[in-house]
Amino acid sequence: MTESPLAVRPATPEDxxxxxxxxxxxxxxxxxxxxxxxxxxxxxxxxxxxxxTSLADIRIDGSIVHIGGGATWGxxxxxxxxxxxxxSSGDTSTxxxxxxxxxxxxxxxxxxxGLAVDxxxxxxxxxxTGEIVxxxxxxxxxxxWALRGGGGNFGIVTRFDFEAHRFTGIVxxxxxxxxxxxxxxxxxxxxxxxxxxxxxxxxxxxPAMDPSAPAGARLAxxxxxxxVDSLEAALAPVAASEGVEATVTPPAYRDILLEMPAPEAGExxxxxxxxxxxxxxxxxxxxxxxxxxxxxxxxxxxxVVFLRSLGGAFGDVPQEETPxxxxxxxxxxxxxxxxxxxxxxxxxRAAILADWHRIESGRLAEYGNFADxxxxxxxxxxxxxxxxxxxxTAKAKWDPQNLFQRNHNIIV
Numbered sequence: 392m393t394e395s396p397l398a399v400r401p402a403t404p405e406d407x408x409x410x411x412x413x414x415x416x417x418x419x420x421x422x423x424x425x426x427x428x429x430x431x432x433x434x435x436x437x438x439x440x441x442x443x444t445s446l447a448d449i450r451i452d453g454s455i456v457h458i459g460g461g462a463t464w465g466x467x468x469x470x471x472x473x474x475x476x477x478x479s480s481g482d483t484s485t486x487x488x489x490x491x492x493x494x495x496x497x498x499x500x501x502x503x504x505g506l507a508v509d510x511x512x513x514x515x516x517x518x519x520t521g522e523i524v525x526x527x528x529x530x531x532x533x534x535x536w537a538l539r540g541g542g543g544n545f546g547i548v549t550r551f552d553f554e555a556h557r558f559t560g561i562v563x564x565x566x567x568x569x570x571x572x573x574x575x576x577x578x579x580x581x582x583x584x585x586x587x588x589x590x591x592x593x594x595x596x597x598p599a600m601d602p603s604a605p606a607g608a609r610l611a612x613x614x615x616x617x618x619v620d621s622l623e624a625a626l627a628p629v630a631a632s633e634g635v636e637a638t639v640t641p642p643a644y645r646d647i648l649l650e651m652p653a654p655e656a657g658e659x660x661x662x663x664x665x666x667x668x669x670x671x672x673x674x675x676x677x678x679x680x681x682x683x684x685x686x687x688x689x690x691x692x693x694x695v696v697f698l699r700s701l702g703g704a705f706g707d708v709p710q711e712e713t714p715x716x717x718x719x720x721x722x723x724x725x726x727x728x729x730x731x732x733x734x735x736x737x738x739x740r741a742a743i744l745a746d747w748h749r750i751e752s753g754r755l756a757e758y759g760n761f762a763d764x765x766x767x768x769x770x771x772x773x774x775x776x777x778x779x780x781x782x783x784t785a786k787a788k789w790d791p792q793n794l795f796q797r798n799h800n801i802i803v
Contacts, residue, residue, distance in 0.1 A: 412521035426487020502703030513552035560617035570634020588703030668727020671754025
């Protein structure tokens, strides 16, 4: 185990357990970091920051994959591809398995295979008392249920066990939109109402940020399988839309995971801009919502709009089986403006927020993994009423003193 002025990096689950016991004894708040980036940036001055970087082993046992809590999705995808396997993960190679999975995990294969938590079959957990326990449908089942979307409220997961999918390949389509984005979105929306579950689409309209996210509106599509013709046929009406340029390729799954640029380090590094907006799970993408989203992006140059199709395997899971909300949702939507110092004023901030509130008015629930600030009052809106009460019961049992509160905190 190594320590620095900013973090503690345990080498084993036993190290993690010892750190939790120390935090408990010294009344230190605990921040857990499992990947390359995320919203929580507390350092040791705020308590104890436990980085799971060293717990990154990936072990394949048939179709079951055992993954250390500090592994990142890029390494996981690369390891699994050699065995002809894959797991529905996030979009970014540096995202950690822990944060994404515990919050649900909407990824490129969400319609084909569901959420990351829908593939989770077991976990090793260090509890708030420093005990190492196993959780599954047959052992500590209440803890296992809570982990599948309830966030990091209940312990530190040092190992995730997933049921992986046999995998022949994927097809990736990129549709750059040079014309009427609203018309293309309506065409895409209509296609996805009856599309095969092998198809998942993402719409993104962003300003110039970095090479992984070129400026402008575009639709990205992934087909779970190696049938290039199937993706092309499904999205032919999009490709035929005025001003759309289509490129379809059969890449390796790991190659569609984005590489996010590392933030600048050092005392003189600029602080990342704030974000004014939010996200939601929506039952439908109606014309009014499409118009509001396109108008939002046009009104604010430093803004982003992001959508992903749901349904398919995501909607097959009964609502009560996991804490994740809104299994009836058909679309995930995010929109917001970047609060860049010196570039926007208070009136613009207020206008962005008012426009976002009009967008979010029809949402079913908020997705916690895309909510990047600690807002205790918002947490119940990330779950159904029944799930939230069940999570509170699990919290009272597994972390009654709220040691793990540096997250979207469940309040007992």
